[in-house]
Every structure is written in C-alpha cells, then in structure tokens.
Amino acid sequence: PGEGPLTVEQIKAWLDDPANHEVLEIRLPLGLDKGQNQIKGVDQNPMTRAKIELGRQLYFDRRLSVDSTVSCADCHHPDEGWTRHTRFGIGVNGQQGNRNSPVSYNRILSDRQFWDGRAASLEEQAIGPIANPIEMAFTHDDCVKRLQSIEGYRLQFEKIFGELTIENVGRAIATFERAIVTGPSPFDYYEQFKPFEQYTEEDLAELKEDDPEQYAAYQAAKKGVDEHPMSDSAKRGLEIFFGQKGGCTACHVGPNLTDEKYWHIGIGLTAENPDLGRKLGEGEEPKKGFDGFKTPTIRSVALSAPYMHDGSLNTLMEVVEHYNKGGIVDPEKADVIKQHIPTDKIKPLNLTDQEKADLVAFMEACTGSFPPVERERLPQE
Secondary structure (H helix, E strand, O other), rough: OOOOOHHHHHHHHHHHHHHHHHOOOOOOOOOOHHHHOOOOOOOOOOOHHHHHHHHHHEEEEEHOOOOOOOOOHHHOHHHHOOOOOOOOOOOOOOOEEOOOOOOOOHHHHHHOOOOOEOOOOHHHHHHHHHOOOOOOOOHHHHHHHHHHHOOOHHHHHHOOOOOOOHHHHHHHHHHHHOOOOOOOOOOHHHHHHHOOOOOOOHHHHHHHHHHHHHHHHHHHHHHHHOOOOOHHHHHHHHHHHHOOOOOOHOOOOOOOOOOEEEEOOOOOOOOOOOOOOOOOOOOOOOOOOOOOEOOOOOHHHHHOOEEEEOOOOOOOHHHHHHOOOOOOOOOHHHHHHHOOOOOOOOOOOOOOOOHHHHHHHHHHHHOOOOOOOOOOOOOOO
C-alpha cells in the first residue's frame, strides 16, 4: 500500500512481518479449481506474500534490461491480456523477435514454458529473456550486480532467499506469475449452474426442504449465471467447441483449456525456412503432442490478440476460419504439411457463418477477470 517508490524503511517493515513469509495455501478460482491437483512448481518453490511481492517488483522493473528500457511487462502487460497486441515481441533498441509473446497468466498449471517448451520450468523461463540479446540484452551476472546495488532489492533477497542470485531472481518472478490467474468466466458460472438447469419450481421446493446445503449451492450458482450470463450464441458455441463438429478439445482440454502439448497446425509451414517450434531431442522417439508449438489456453483468449506463435492471425474469427478450411492449403507444400500435421487433428469443419460466430462467442465467454496489480511502486535507487 502507498504511493511513490518503495523506501528502505517501508521494505524493512514489510520484511519484519512474519505473516509475509508464511507459505500460502493455494486455492484456485472457479473453473481453474478443477486443476487443483495439477499445480506445478510450488513444491520446489513455495509461495509466500513476500516472494510474490518481490517478483512483482522485478516483473515491472526495466532495470533488469541492459539499458533500463524493457521489463517483463513490456512484452506481457496486464492491460493487454498479459501479452502484447503486437505481432512479435519487441526488445531493447526496438529489436523484434520472430514469435508472438505468450500470455503469462495461469502459469501455475504449466511446467515447460515458451512456445517450444525449451524452458523446463517457469523459473528457468523467467530469467531467459534477461540474457536474450533481442529482448533485454543483459548478462545474468551484470543483472545481479545491478540489483545488488539497490538496497531495497538486496534486503529482500537476503531475507527471503538468503542471497541474491540469478536463480533466485527467477524464483521470485515465477512466484509472482503463478499468482496471476484468471477469475471465473461466464462459461464457468454456466457450468456451475448446469446441474440445476432443468430443475422445476417443484424440484427446487423439494430441494430446499430436503437438502438445504445443496439448495444453497443452487442459489450461489443461480446468482453467478444471473450476474455473468452466457449468450445463446456462446452456449451454441460451447456445444461446437466440446462436440465432434468443432473437435477443439483435441488440444484445448482440461481446467485451463489446453493440453500443454506441442502441435503443428500448419501456421508458417509453407515459409521458405519454417519455424518448426519444439523439435525432438537426440534419441527421443517420435510421439504425438511433442513436436511443434505449445497449445495456448482459451481462457481470456479474447484479450490476447494477435494469435498463433507468429502472431499472423489478428482476430478469433480468423483463427476459426483457419480451422474451418482445414488449416493451410498449399499443393506445392503438401509434403511438408503432411510431414508435420497429424491428419486426425486438422480437417475441414464446414461450419456455417452462424456456427463460426457462435464459436467465437464461446471463446469470448471464457474471459475472466485478473487480480489487480500495482505496477509503479519499485525500490528506489
């Protein structure tokens, strides 16, 4: 709480409160809570308020880049769906990468990171951009030296971790990112209400009499759908998404609506030197779902345009059109496409215009709120 740069006195008072160092018990919000037993990373890196707050400061601090112009938030900003509405990430000196910035929310349900899964953990991912010459263009050693020169950071690392190392920078940022989760969406409230959807007034009267606890659950679910309604179009889109007609759950499945696997869906494959994403390692047996680009979450996807690993599709309707036509169609590159795309995954859907609009409406109904986050308050020099 407060305004302006964080003073040393404020940081010391924060660190002196034992409650800020207690390991937090994690409870995911409605919808995501179905993945409560799929939480990643917190056994090795427990979450505390002090660690989350330190990670927040680092996430928004441009001093982690060589010229103090780029922070994590500059490619993964809360105002733009925890990504950026640019086709590619933009780093120091306006340098541009070749991939779209992935979202940094709901990472608590994900282990391997980046579009190609090259980082084995969120901690490893968090420090990768610092030393990337196109992104933050620093070295890990020099980043640590700069943070050591700022007393507020030095005090926090010593209290929370015992020392300031680049690994602990990664642990702090990862802890903050695990705290960024999507709140319940209209889709989640609708799913919560579904068991009661066909109840008559007589059924509800009996439920109230015979099972007060279940009736209270009905009341809570009814309040949710009344305050966060799904449109009829979105409900039709739900049936397409989860049904055979759309087949979207071949990849977009589970509490976070992603299988966390890697696939080629044709995007970019017809380029002269295509970006192939995750490649099989030496001696690794070919296996479905481990070659290509990571399946992104559908949760709050309406906020994170443009889409695909190369940011080549600008709207959700363009995404639907891509799948509706059966992916990339290029007779001259047919062999390349066939080599990388599973024939059982990508095929024409033959959706009508109304069905395509319904599918977009459903994806928009998967939008939940994010926790409010302070962006400006950082340790002073």
